[in-house]
Amino acid sequence: MSEGNGDLVSVAAGASTDGSDAPEGTPLLAVDHLRVLFPIKAGTVVNRKVGYVHAVDDVSFALREGETLGIVGESGCGKTTLIRALVRLVDATDGTIQFRGTDITHANRKDLQPIRREMQMVFQDPQASLNPRKRVNQIIATPLRIRGVPKDRFETETRGLLDKVGLHAEHLNRFPHEFSGGQRQRIGIARALAVEPKLILLDEPVSALDVSIQAQVINLLDELQDDLHLSYVFVAHDLGVVRHVSDRIIVMYLGKLVEISPAEELYTKPIHPYTSALLGAIPIPDPNENRARERRMVTGEPPNPINPPTGCRFHTRCPFATEICKTAEPPLTEYANGHLAACHHPQHVTASEVVNAVRSDASPLTAGDDRPVT
Amino acid sequence: MSVDARTPPTDGGHLLEVEGLKVSFRTEDGVVRAVDGVSFAIEPGEVVAIVGESGSGKSVTAMTLMGLTRSPNASFEGRAMFDGRDLVSATDDQLRKVRGAGIAMVFQDPMSSLDPVHRIGKQIVEQIRVHDKSVSKAQALDRAAELMERVGIPRARERLRSYPHEFSGGMRQRVMIAMALSNQPKLLIADEPTTALDVTIQAQILDELRQLRGETGAAIILVTHDLGVVADIADRIVVMYAGRVVEQGTLDEIFYDPQHPYTWGLLGSITRIDRDRSQRLPAIPGLPPSLLRPPEGCHFRPRCPHAFDRCTQVPELKARLADAPDHLDRCWIEPERKRSLRVVGDQIGLASEQAVVS
Numbered sequence: 001m002s003e004g005n006g007d008l009v010s011v012a013a014g015a016s017t018d019g020s021d022a023p024e025g026t027p028l029l030a031v032d033h034l035r036v037l038f039p040i041k042a043g044t045v046v047n048r049k050v051g052y053v054h055a056v057d058d059v060s061f062a063l064r065e066g067e068t069l070g071i072v073g074e075s076g077c078g079k080t081t082l083i084r085a086l087v088r089l090v091d092a093t094d095g096t097i098q099f100r101g102t103d104i105t106h107a108n109r110k111d112l113q114p115i116r117r118e119m120q121m122v123f124q125d126p127q128a129s130l131n132p133r134k135r136v137n138q139i140i141a142t143p144l145r146i147r148g149v150p151k152d153r154f155e156t157e158t159r160g161l162l163d164k165v166g167l168h169a170e171h172l173n174r175f176p177h178e179f180s181g182g183q184r185q186r187i188g189i190a191r192a193l194a195v196e197p198k199l200i201l202l203d204e205p206v207s208a209l210d211v212s213i214q215a216q217v218i219n220l221l222d223e224l225q226d227d228l229h230l231s232y233v234f235v236a237h238d239l240g241v242v243r244h245v246s247d248r249i250i251v252m253y254l255g256k257l258v259e260i261s262p263a264e265e266l267y268t269k270p271i272h273p274y275t276s277a278l279l280g281a282i283p284i285p286d287p288n289e290n291r292a293r294e295r296r297m298v299t300g301e302p303p304n305p306i307n308p309p310t311g312c313r314f315h316t317r318c319p320f321a322t323e324i325c326k327t328a329e330p331p332l333t334e335y336a337n338g339h340l341a342a343c344h345h346p347q348h349v350t351a352s353e354v355v356n357a358v359r360s361d362a363s364p365l366t367a368g369d370d371r372p373v374t
Numbered sequence: 375m376s377v378d379a380r381t382p383p384t385d386g387g388h389l390l391e392v393e394g395l396k397v398s399f400r401t402e403d404g405v406v407r408a409v410d411g412v413s414f415a416i417e418p419g420e421v422v423a424i425v426g427e428s429g430s431g432k433s434v435t436a437m438t439l440m441g442l443t444r445s446p447n448a449s450f451e452g453r454a455m456f457d458g459r460d461l462v463s464a465t466d467d468q469l470r471k472v473r474g475a476g477i478a479m480v481f482q483d484p485m486s487s488l489d490p491v492h493r494i495g496k497q498i499v500e501q502i503r504v505h506d507k508s509v510s511k512a513q514a515l516d517r518a519a520e521l522m523e524r525v526g527i528p529r530a531r532e533r534l535r536s537y538p539h540e541f542s543g544g545m546r547q548r549v550m551i552a553m554a555l556s557n558q559p560k561l562l563i564a565d566e567p568t569t570a571l572d573v574t575i576q577a578q579i580l581d582e583l584r585q586l587r588g589e590t591g592a593a594i595i596l597v598t599h600d601l602g603v604v605a606d607i608a609d610r611i612v613v614m615y616a617g618r619v620v621e622q623g624t625l626d627e628i629f630y631d632p633q634h635p636y637t638w639g640l641l642g643s644i645t646r647i648d649r650d651r652s653q654r655l656p657a658i659p660g661l662p663p664s665l666l667r668p669p670e671g672c673h674f675r676p677r678c679p680h681a682f683d684r685c686t687q688v689p690e691l692k693a694r695l696a697d698a699p700d701h702l703d704r705c706w707i708e709p710e711r712k713r714s715l716r717v718v719g720d721q722i723g724l725a726s727e728q729a730v731v732s
Binding site: 074075180181182183210211212213214215216218219222237238239240241243244267277278279280281282283284285286287288289290295297298299301302 | 427428542544545572573574575576577578580581599600601602603604605606607625626629630639640641642643644645646647648649654655656657658659661
């Protein structure tokens, strides 16, 4: 797995592999100023648009081959909408999404088909994402057909896939309801693997599972990544899980990317006050460390994404907020180690780090040029 | 609540003493033994966490104390003494008096536990007046406003007129806590109270519960699967697995000297924000057993890499450590041997050399 370094968008990925015509160094996935707004309509006869839910508001990042990128944030921060937009389950309002250098933002169904074969999704609720009237072998046969596997190979392929995700051949003829939650999630993963994808987008894949089963599925994802050289985008609200699986982590708040950092560094050196707040809110399952820890609690609740606050969206809850935070949207500032944060008052950074920091191209278009102050 | 004159208060001064509680449900496929001999005691003012995974019987245990599992296909054994009265054999009328006034409950999903068609204020007033008819509506409304303010709901007086859907999840859970507190219960049962909430809101609610315990002296039973929440708030822990208590002890005993392999597995399975990323988590192999046909002997045996022939007999829940008389567990392995068995890498976990297949 690659370690996070270099800048965000233009970074050189590991040597790109098989079958891509993209020039070397193209990231697997590049997201540029992506916005997803949902219109709010009123009126029964004439559908007037009365406003927008700012679900994803000007987010840019790149994913390298073989990397696991975690996305964290609270409910309503736009993390699920973001990855749904990546696989084109919802349409982008603005901005572009490139897969291996190909712009897929407005690609039609036909053009998307080969790309969807390389990009698969695993959903949070394995019960709802498997057709209850189909047997496991039927569920897995559909993607196999799409991949062009000859019919007489289906059974061997399906067995191989089940084996890969830790299920057995005897499970082939069963229905989804005959499995436990953890096993169902394994079926969801087997189905995603059936088309031999390069990238798997995981939307809260373990949130619905018990801890002991969670650990099994996380270990499975880890093994599969090593064996099949997969890249993951891993969305979760559980920062412990995200830390365990990710190389780099994006923190989102109310539709905005507020921080992106190498995984370890995010936990030892959170720059954005919201990241500190999130980390501080998580109880550590160790009584002594929990007692020793100084915890700063954020007050209040996330504001309404229909009418987000001006300036920095976190300013209504931020203990460090000043006048500038209310008026000017902070740009994404790039510190050392490929660690970026959008904050006027960065935490855990020295004065010289601030001096050396530069405004990132990934900054929202509406953000100003303000330098962070310490 | 008045103590029933015929039965003396339980000796030893326990607030609640559960003894040999068994709950089973008849289903088409057979009898499900959801709770299979659970015993524990709660002292006044303490926070006890019941920890376990789905199907461990933790919620059934908690709900049985409130009489919420009574149904034609359910059968009960054992006792649960609260304030001199056995909650298991109490009549529905007797239980109604205990509910809300003696023991109150906060559920996981605050949306489905509030009535969507009535204003919040009305619902709290109703709860107050059900248990104390002498309170007038106006007085009860004042109480409701006070309670809502106390659990951190801003502009409480105005918000009494709001409907549940006008509140966020965190605010709804605060309303539930306000309702639970309305008749000054001695025991608050909170079933996964923060599971549906975001972490920053979870931290606020836990803080609220902690303060309330300090102010009212009410004991809290916290039913949860989240060991982080447990470490944050509990004094003692009861670990349940497949309908049985497998271990119980103080917070530090369970975290730093766990005696049951299932507890090791639970502790090893947690991903933590303060730990470096290790290659693999020492997960528990396999799946929990079906409660229709639980395995013979120790219920954890089929998943336990340390199981040996004696494990086909059920180990008794008892103290096995000389220096910790209140640290109980159900495991046949010698405590001395456990010290080395439970270390995986540099942490406590379940060793996996004899992985069991599901």
